[in-house]
Amino acid sequence: MSQDLAAPYLCSAPSVPGDPMTLDQLAERMYPPGCSVTYETFSLRVEGGDDGVGAVLASIASRFEEESGRLPEMLVGQDVRYYMVPSVTADERERIDRSLGPSVTALRLFGVAAMGASLGLAVLAVIRLARPAGAQARVWWQLGVTRAQRAAAIAMPLAGCAMAGVAGAVLVAWLASGVGPVASARAVDPEPSLSLPGSVVLPAVGVPVLVLLAVAAFGSANMTERVAPSRRSQLARTAARTGNVPLTLGVRAAVRGGVAVALLGAMVTAVISVLGSAVFSTNLAGVIETPARFGWSYDAAAITGGGYGDAVVDAVAGTLDRPEVDRWGIAALGAATVEGEAVPFVAHRVGFDDLPLPLVEGAMPAGEEQVAVGALTAERLGLAVGDTVTVSTSYGSHTGRVSGLVVPPPVGPILTDRAGLGAGLVLPAPFLERAMAPAAEQAGIDATALADQLASFIAIDLAPGVDPDEFMTALGDDLKAWDTLGYRPFVYTDAVRPAQIADIADTRSAPVLLAAVVSAAMAVGLIVAIRAAARSRRRELALLRVLGATGGQIRATLRWQALTIVGVGLAFGVPLGIALGRVTWRAFAEGLGIPPESMVSSTWT
DSSP: OOHHGGGGGGOOOOOOOOOOOOHHHHHHHSSSSTTTOOOOOOOOOOOOOOGHHHHHHHHHHHHHHHHHHHHOOOHHHOOOOOOOOOOOOHHHHHHHHHHHHHHHHHHHHHHHHHHHHHHHHHHHHHHHTTTTTTHHHHHHHHTTTOOOHHHHHHHHHHHHHHHHHHHHHHHHHHGGGGGGGGTHHHHOOOOOOOOOHHHHHHHHHHHHHHHHHHHIIIIHHHHHSSOOOOOHHHHHHHHHTTTOOOOOHHHHHHHHHHHHHHHHHHHHHHHHHHHHOOOOOHHHHHHHHOOGGGTTOOOOOEEGGTTSOOBHHHHHHHHHSSTEEEEEEEEEEEEEEEEEEEEEEEEEEEGGGGGGEEEEEOOOOOOOTEEEEEHHHHHHHHTTTEEEEEEEEEEEEEEEEEEEEOOOSSSOOOOOOBBBBTTTEOOOHHHHHHHHHHHHHTSSSSSHHHHHTTTTEEEEETTTTTOHHHHHHHHHHGGGGGGGTTTEEEESSSSSOOOOHHHHHHTTTTHHHHHHHHHHHHHHHHHHHHHHHHHHHHHHHHHHHTOOOOHHHHHHHOOOOHHHHHHHHHHHHHHHHHHHHHHHHHHHHHHHHHOOOOOOOOTOO
C-alpha cells in the first residue's frame, strides 16, 4: 500500500524503560493499540555490492545483540529480543536459479534425446537420398574424378536440403520462443519477446549439420569404390538354417550392407531416445505425485508465530489426542551458521522424530552429538557422513557428527530461506538444547523450556480415510489455543511443494509432448525407411518372381525384413533405453538432493 495510506498504522517500538514494569505494561508500551508493525523492513544498497554485504550484516547483528543485552530478564525469558532477518540479493538470484534449475535440466535432457532420435532418422534419410547418386558417381570415378570432388558433388545438393530444413526449424523455434519462460519465471517475465540465444541454437544446429554433411559426403563417396563381398551376419546364418526362403531373404536384406546397418542404428537410437525419455518422465511424475519423496510425509500441518515459535505444546497435545490422529510432532524452525554460511534448520521438539523423512545416505540423527544435513548443503559445504560440524545459532553453538543425508521438510520462518530439497539441517531435540544452553543459563531458565519457545511447526499424520480439510475445519477455535498469543495458526491441508517441484510440475507436460512427437517421427521414419528398403530390392524381388516365387512369398520376404529391423531395434533399444533413463534419472535425482531410487513402468515400456 502507499505510504500515505499506511502512515496512521505505522509505529516504532520505543526503547525499553528503565523503571520496573510488568510484562503486560511492557507489551502495551512496546506495541500500543493501533500499531500494526511486527517487522520493519529496510532496503540497503551496500558499498562494494555483494562483496560488501557480509561486513554490513555483521555490524547490524552486533548492534542487535548489544541492544538485546539491555532488555529486562523477563523479556529475554519470553524470547523477546531484536532479530535480524537478512535477505541478500545475491542469495535471491541463487534461489531463483536453484528453483528453475531442475526444470531447465529436464528440458535440456529431453531436447538432447529428441535430437538423438531425429538425427538418427535424418542420417538414414541422407543415406537413402545419396544412394541413387552412387551409379553416377561410379562413372565419375571411372573418368578420374577425385574422391573429394565426387563427395562434394553428391553432398552439396544434400547440404542444401539439410540447410533448408535447419532454416525452417530455426524459424519455428524463434516463433515458439514466446512460449517461454516456463513455470515461476513467467511471473517475472509475463510477456517475453521472441529470441534465439546463440548458446542454444549453435550447438543444436551445428552438430547435426556437421554429422549430416560428413555422412552425405564420405558415405556416398564410398559407394563408388569396389568393396569386398560382405560377410553374412550371425543373424542371417541362423535364418538360413531354418530353410525358410522368405525368412532367409528378409533377414539378409535387413542386416546386409552399410545402408541396412544405418537403418538398424537409426531404429535402435530412436527406441533408446523414446524409452529413455519415458523412464525419466515416469520417475519425474512419481516424485511430483508422491509428497513423501520431497520431504512432506504429513496429511496436515500448521505453523504458529510465522515460524518463529509461540506454539503451546500442551494445547497441541490435548487437541490432537483423538482417534482420527495416528501420530503428530512439533519442530522448531530457524537458521544456523555452518562453515561460515547461513543454513536453515528443522529441529525436533515433541514427537517429530517419529515422523519419517526421506533418507539419502546414512542414518537419521539421534541424541545430542548427531545432526543430519541436506545432500546439496553437504555438497556445498564439503561435508560427508561421519564428518564433525559446528552449528552456531543466535543462542549458542554445539558440535556434532553428521549421521546422514536427508531431505528436510520444505518449511521455514517467513522472510527467511527455508529448508527443503537437499537444503538445510535436521537437529535432534537434545542437540538443539545443548546449543541453547548458554542463552538459557543467561536467562535463568531451563534449556528445554527455552527450546520449546521456538517450536512452531506442527505436523499431523491422520488415520486412513480421514479427510485433512474436514479434520482441520472441525478443530475450529481450538487452533487458537496452539499459539501463545491466541492467533490462529496458518494451516496446511495440501502438501507444500518446494519451488523446484512446483516448477517441474508446471513443465511436466513438455517432456510427454516431446516424447510423443519423437515417437511419431520414429514411426513415420520407420515406415518411410522400410518402404525405401523394399524399393531398393525391386530387381531382386522381380528376379524371385521370375524364378517362380508367389506374391505371398514376396510379401513374406518384405514382412520378415521389416520385422527384423523392428526386432533388432527393440532387442538393443529397450534395455539400453531403460538403462539410459535410469542413469539419467539417478543423476537428476542426486542434483535435486532426493534419494535416487528409480522405477520402470511396464505400461509405458
